[in-house]
Amino acid sequence: MSHPxxxxxGKPVALASGVHWIGALDxxxxxxDIILNTANGTTYNAYAVRGAxxxxxxxxxxxxxxxxxxxxxxxxxxxxxxxxxxxxHLEPDHSGALPELMRRAPNAKLVLSQxxxxxxKALVRELGTEPECTPVGDGDVVELGGRTLAxxxxxxxxxxxxxxxxxxxxxxxFSGDVFGCHFCDDRLWNDAVGDFRFSFxxxxxxxxxxxxxxxxxxxxxxxxxxxxxxxPAHGPLLRTSPREYxxxxxxxxxxxxxSGGDEKTLLVFYVSAYGxxxxxxxAVAEGAEQVRGLRVSLFDLQMSDVAQFxxxxxxxxxxxFGSPTLNADAVKPVWDLLxxxxxVAVKGKFGAAIGSYGWSGExxxxxxxxxxxxxxxxxxxxLKVKLNPTEDDLERCRGLGRELGAHITGTARRRxxxxxxxx
Amino acid sequence: MxxxxxxxxxxxxxxxxxxxxxxxxxxxxxxxGITYGCREGECGTCMMKIVAGAENLAQPSVLxxxxxxxxxxxxxxxxxxxxxVLSGEVVVRPG
Numbered sequence: 001m002s003h004p005x006x007x008x009x010g011k012p013v014a015l016a017s018g019v020h021w022i023g024a025l026d027x028x029x030x031x032x033d034i035i036l037n038t039a040n041g042t043t044y045n046a047y048a049v050r051g052a053x054x055x056x057x058x059x060x061x062x063x064x065x066x067x068x069x070x071x072x073x074x075x076x077x078x079x080x081x082x083x084x085x086x087x088x089h090l091e092p093d094h095s096g097a098l099p100e101l102m103r104r105a106p107n108a109k110l111v112l113s114q115x116x117x118x119x120x121k122a123l124v125r126e127l128g129t130e131p132e133c134t135p136v137g138d139g140d141v142v143e144l145g146g147r148t149l150a151x152x153x154x155x156x157x158x159x160x161x162x163x164x165x166x167x168x169x170x171x172x173x174f175s176g177d178v179f180g181c182h183f184c185d186d187r188l189w190n191d192a193v194g195d196f197r198f199s200f201x202x203x204x205x206x207x208x209x210x211x212x213x214x215x216x217x218x219x220x221x222x223x224x225x226x227x228x229x230x231x232p233a234h235g236p237l238l239r240t241s242p243r244e245y246x247x248x249x250x251x252x253x254x255x256x257x258x259s260g261g262d263e264k265t266l267l268v269f270y271v272s273a274y275g276x277x278x279x280x281x282x283a284v285a286e287g288a289e290q291v292r293g294l295r296v297s298l299f300d301l302q303m304s305d306v307a308q309f310x311x312x313x314x315x316x317x318x319x320x321f322g323s324p325t326l327n328a329d330a331v332k333p334v335w336d337l338l339x340x341x342x343x344v345a346v347k348g349k350f351g352a353a354i355g356s357y358g359w360s361g362e363x364x365x366x367x368x369x370x371x372x373x374x375x376x377x378x379x380x381x382x383l384k385v386k387l388n389p390t391e392d393d394l395e396r397c398r399g400l401g402r403e404l405g406a407h408i409t410g411t412a413r414r415r416x417x418x419x420x421x422x423x
Numbered sequence: 424m425x426x427x428x429x430x431x432x433x434x435x436x437x438x439x440x441x442x443x444x445x446x447x448x449x450x451x452x453x454x455x456g457i458t459y460g461c462r463e464g465e466c467g468t469c470m471m472k473i474v475a476g477a478e479n480l481a482q483p484s485v486l487x488x489x490x491x492x493x494x495x496x497x498x499x500x501x502x503x504x505x506x507x508v509l510s511g512e513v514v515v516r517p518g
Contacts, residue, residue, distance in 0.1 A: 118493045348433075348456050348517070368454075378454035379434040407434065414435040416428075419444065422452040 003192035010071040013188060015229070015237070016170045018050035018147070022057075022072035024065035027184045036206050039199070041184030044069075044093055045233050047174060048076045049167060051144025054083030057108070058165055058174045059233055063096030070097070070104075079105040084142050086149065087112040088176035089162045090119045094233055099124050102131065109134055111142060113153060116161035136163070138221075152225075154178065154218040156211045164222065171228030177207060178218065179245050180232035191240040199235065200245070204252050209314075210345050212253040219250050255315055264408045266350075267312055268298045268401075270322030271333050276356035276388055281322040283394040284354060287401025294405045301333040306340050313341060318350035318408040320401075321371075323363040325355060325384075330363035338370045347375035352404050353382035354397060356389065379407050427508045431455035432474055432516040442510055446471070446503040456517040457503045467494040469503040470518035477501075479511040 006013050012020035027041035044061035046069055055077040061069040082105040087095060090112070102108070102124070110133035112120060117133055124131050136142075136151040152164040157178050165174040181203040185193035208215050223246055230238040230245060238245050266288050270281035278300070285298045299309065313319060321338070323330040353367035364382040371378050380403055385393045406412040425442040429449055433456045438449050447469070450457045460468030467490050473480070480501065483491070487505045500518055 114495060347458070372451065372454070372458070375456070375458040377434055377456040379436065380454065412435050414437065416437045416439070417453070419438050419440045419449060419452070422438070422449075 003187045003189075005186040006188050006192075007186040009068075010075065012048065012072040012076050015047070015231070016172065019167070019170060019172065020048045020072070020076050021188065021231075021237070022046050022048050022069060022076060024061045024068040025184050025186060026062070026065065029182070029184070032182055036182060036203070038182040038184075042182035042234050043184050043188075045180075045231065045235075045237070046094075047231060048073060049144065049147070049149065050077065051147045053143070053145030055081045056084045056086055056142065056144055056149055057082055057101065057105075058086045059088055059094045059176070060097035060101055062093040066097035066100055070100070080107065082108040083144065084109045084111050084149075086142075086165050086174070087116060087120070087161075088165055088174060089159060089233060090116055090123055091159060091177075092123070094176075095123055099126055102127065111136055111151075113137065113151070113155070113161050113163040115155055116163075119159070119161050152218075152221050154214070154221065156214040157218055158207045158211055164218075166225055166227075171226070173222065173225060173227035173230050173242075175222070175230050175232045177233050178215075178222075179230050179238060179249065180234035181236070183235040185236065188237050189240070190236040190238045193236045196236055200248070201252070203234070204249065206343065208249070208253070209343055212345060215249060215253040219246060219253070222246060263293055263295055264317040265295045265297070265315065266318040266320070266405060266408060267309075267316045268296065268320045268322070269301045269309065269334070269337065270299070270354075271301045271324065271331050272322070272356075273324050273326075274356075276385065277322045277324050277354070279394065280354045280356060280383065280385060280389055280397045281320070283389075283397035284320050284322070284352075284401040284404075287398030288405040290398075290402055291405030291409055291411070293409050296401075296405075301337060306337050309337055310340050310344055313346065313349075314344035316349065318352075318404060319371075319376075320352045320354060320404065321367045323353070323355045323367060325357035325359070325361050325363040328360060328362045330355075330366050334363075334367065338367070338374075341374055349376050350404060350408050351376040351378050352380050352400060353378075354384070354400065355382075356385050356387060358387060361386070377407075379412070380404055425510060427479065427510050428512045429508055430512065430514040431457075432514060440508055442508065444508050446501075446506045446508065446515065450503055450515075457515070458517070459504055462504050464490060464502055464505045467491070467496075467502065470494060470496055470500050471503045471506075471515045472497070472518050473499045473501055474514040474516055476511055476513035479509055479513050481507040481509055
């Protein structure tokens with residue numbers, strides 16, 4: 001059965017009694033936020049909800065699409081009817097039309113999450129005044145007259161400010177970026193548009209994955225609502241089998257190796273030109289293997305795809321990177337992997353660096369700096385060895401492996417040092 | 424110079440420091456899990472939990488108070504880029 005377009009220029013799309021889609025289509029978008037490819041564009045979904053006492057606008061659109069948004073909004077209500085503007089997420093693709101909306105609807109109250117006011121202040125500087133707003137959290141509601149908007153605090157999905165809005169009488173969840181995707185289809189509904197499964201997963205992998213612990217916390221709250229319809233801020237509107245999308249998020253966010261009991265994991269990665277760094281890496285792994293409760297894996301970084309290692313790192317408790325120093329730098333395969341780790345949560349994981357060098361050995365320090373930048377713990381000073389490691393050097397590598405393993409398994413002895421001893 | 428000590432619980436290391444040292448000067452050198460953003464007390468990235476010895480830190484500035492409030496910080500939280508150890512023992516962990 002074919003489905004016709006439901007989107008016409010200047011016209012809102014009715015979703016339920018008094019509930020309209022007033023967003024915009026962006027079919028020509030091909031790269032979003034620098035990091036995302038979009039095979040067929042995206043949508044900026046904004047909504048209007050009418051109650052007996054006025055209208056709530058939920059999110060806006062990217063500034064380039066403000067005219068479309070205002071045309072649809074004006075077909076739904078007068079500006080003086082707008083009582084509240086709900087901001088589920090303040091990123092500019094959803095708040096682009098906000099300053100103009102605030103000018104046109106000066107009596108509307110801004111409702112946003114408790115983490116949002118500081119971000120809002122920086123976003124609407126052009127207004128010249130600090131905006132008044134009402135921060136809300138779990139359990140807070142806005143009465144529209146005969147229907148109520150309730151708020152669900154879902155931080156870090158994928159900004160600190162993110163929240164969801166719940167319209168109970170219709171069973172509609174306005175979810176912000178959660179359950180969204182970059183997929184533009186003017187048939188809007190998930191049972192009418194083309195196959196967007198890859199876009200849904202791709203969006204999760206690039207936007208939500210680094211925050212998967214927060215995803216699981218949010219799902220605990222949102223699944224309990226059992227929404228009839230999920231209305232995300234991008235992509236198709238999910239009216240058919242909305243629970244399937246929640247279940248998909250839960251599957252994607254649940255650790256795959258989480259059933260291993262207390263066993264911890266350490267990954268030792270290396271790149272080696274003449275075998276020296278490889279020998280050091282093997283020695284680190286040997287030392288770590290002596291630690292009870294630690295599963296150690298050793299990988300030559302040049303022999304596999306970065307994406308596979310990123311998956312392993314997401315589940316690991318610690319990592320060692322071995323790199324020779326070439327022209328005062330770590331080598332490219334190491335940087336390729338280290339620059340791919342923003343896709344996964346590595347904060348708090350343990351790390352260490354080792355490497356053989358010819359002249360100066362900068363690689364170790366540079367890798368340590370990167371790991372700290374990724375919010376990892378780097379409790380041990382890295383080991384660098386000029387050219388061929390001696391048996392003493394390899395024993396120091398084994399010692400590093402043992403000590404790092406002890407940190408990972410929580411059995412490290414406590415140390416007392418003077419600040420003067422620290423480099 | 425009077426000495427104080429800072430224990431980083433997450434890595435099990437205690438560092439003796441001269442009185443007046445800021446946490447940021449120690450935690451990075453020792454490899455603790457406290458991480459930094461702006462390093463100027465504005466972003467709140469380096470929020471940490473004071474497990475013990477909060478009274479041995481200099482009082483937070485007006486700016487630090489504000490940033491902690493903006494970030495809905497719990498009572499035992501401080502910003503590592505701002506907190507200065509004055510004396511005695513302080514025990515911290517990443518926030």
